[in-house]
Amino acid sequence: MAEIALKIEEWKKIYKEVIKVTSEEEIAYLKKPTVATVQKFKELKEEDQYKALAFIFKECVLEDKVYEDEFILSASKSLLEKIPKAVESTISKEVGVDEIKKSAALVRHYFNKDPYAMPIDEFHQLVGEALWLQEYKNKQLEMTLSNVLVKTFANNSF
Numbered sequence: 001m002a003e004i005a006l007k008i009e010e011w012k013k014i015y016k017e018v019i020k021v022t023s024e025e026e027i028a029y030l031k032k033p034t035v036a037t038v039q040k041f042k043e044l045k046e047e048d049q050y051k052a053l054a055f056i057f058k059e060c061v062l063e064d065k066v067y068e069d070e071f072i073l074s075a076s077k078s079l080l081e082k083i084p085k086a087v088e089s090t091i092s093k094e095v096g097v098d099e100i101k102k103s104a105a106l107v108r109h110y111f112n113k114d115p116y117a118m119p120i121d122e123f124h125q126l127v128g129e130a131l132w133l134q135e136y137k138n139k140q141l142e143m144t145l146s147n148v149l150v151k152t153f154a155n156n157s158f
Contacts, residue, residue, distance in 0.1 A: 011062055016119065018062065019082060021075040026067060028075050030060040032083055035123050036116035039100065053077065083120045106130035 008029065011018045015031035022028075033041070037059045044052035053076035054069075060079060061067075067075075104115035107123065110130045115123050 007062075015062075016122075019079060021078050023071050023074065026071045028057075028065075028067060028071070029062045030057075030075065030079050031062060032119040032121060033060050033079070034117055035100065035104065035120055038083070038120055039116070056080070103127040103130075106134065110134075 008018050011029065011031065017032060019030045019032070020027065021030060033056055037056060041052050041056045044055050050073065053073050056079065057067075057072045057076040061075075103123070107113060107115040107126045107130055110133055111126055113126070115126070118126075
């Protein structure tokens with residue numbers, strides 16, 4: 001028991017959070033998927049839901065053990081319930097479309113990090129911060145332009 005506790009502590013140092021999924025016979029320890037893993041899962045899900053669930057389990061399981069297929073599917077579903085839902089991704093100018101890629105671009109721009117390699121919850125946190133920064137910069141630009149226009153046209157009398 002002490003050995004698994006040490007492993008869990010090591011995993012937490014690397015992955016920040018370890019998710020324990022259990023059934024009557026089996027236990028699995030999982031990390032949260034990266035953005036790239038979730039994106040690949042969504043692609044696979046369109047072709048074969050079971051293959052997609054097996055993929056996400058394989059990508060996130062922390063122990064190299066053999067698990068029953070039924071447990072893998074159940075554990076994958078449990079894992080997916082624990083992560084925030086993301087919007088499908090492709091780049092488009094339309095509002096509300098392609099949000100993952102747009103959000104990833106903001107994270108790369110403001111924080112110089114690869115959004116596809118980070119855990120999904122960290123990605124969502126940085127997206128929120130990037131959106132705040134973008135809004136702040138827009139307000140600063142608006143105030144600057146207002147000041148320039150006031151100074152330019154206030155001194156001219158017609």
